[in-house]
Amino acid sequence: MIKNIIFDFGDVFINLDKQATYKELAQLGVTEITQEMMETYYKYEMGLITTDEFVGFFHDKFNLKKESLIDAWNAILLDFPLHRLDFLKELAKKGNYRLFLLSNTNDLHISWIQRDWGDKLYNEFKVCFEKFYLSHEINLRKPNTDIYEFVLNENDLVAEETIFIDDTEENIIAAEKLGIKVWNINPEKEDVVNLLDRSIFK
Incomplete structure (x- = not known):
């Protein structure tokens, strides 16, 4: 489960x-x-x-x-479709799962996002997660094994009870080796809002 x-x-x-x-x-x-x-x-x-x-x-x-x-x-950074925020807020509100963010990012990118979104939207997003892990803040990055072990250990997570969603295959492979369930999402064909439709949640 x-x-x-x-x-x-x-x-x-x-x-x-x-x-x-x-x-x-x-x-x-x-x-x-x-x-x-x-x-x-x-x-x-x-x-x-x-x-x-x-x-x-x-x-x-x-x-x-x-x-x-x-x-x-x-220039890599584009828009944030708000239906994804709606999905996330509903997921957090129901409280059926512990939610975490784990991102390879850097100070320039996150600063741009904060300015572009504004404080209100950024905080609405961030507050949905129990922990908000950014690589430049924890001095670890995907796909190195230690970043996944850090998140699992710090939060007492069981790998087999955890699913990780990422668009980069090498990040997915590294997590899967630790026993974490995975979804290698294809952003051109799939949307995170359909997460709970996946068979692993049935």
Whole structure:
């Protein structure tokens, strides 16, 4: 029996354009994504370097204007369909499941979301979850095993009683290896509001 639900954020609640940042960077002259760039991104996503250090890396390496880099970085973020918030609020209100958010994100992205949504909407969303885990705040990131173990252990969750919803296959595979039930949601064809229609909840 499922007792706990762990949700990803991007392409589960908020829509993303995952190619947008690459396209924007290309227009700024950054056409190749190097290993060094990815390692810097991962450090930033885990909160191991500051926003100033992250932006400064691209500024120094590619002579990009900091404002242009920030705009390109945030281009991935799209809209938040409010029917998903309605679903989440109803799920939280019924109280049949413990709800958690577990997202790979960073200070620039979450700051943009807070500004774009406004405090009222952001807090309405956040309050639905028992815990709201953002990778840059807990210094862990998916698909590393330790992030799932952290959430399970901190909240005394039984893996087999827990379902994790994420759009990224490698994140799903890592969670499944720990015995967590999973839904590798396809944002082009599926919507999180149909979660309880899945056979695992029957």
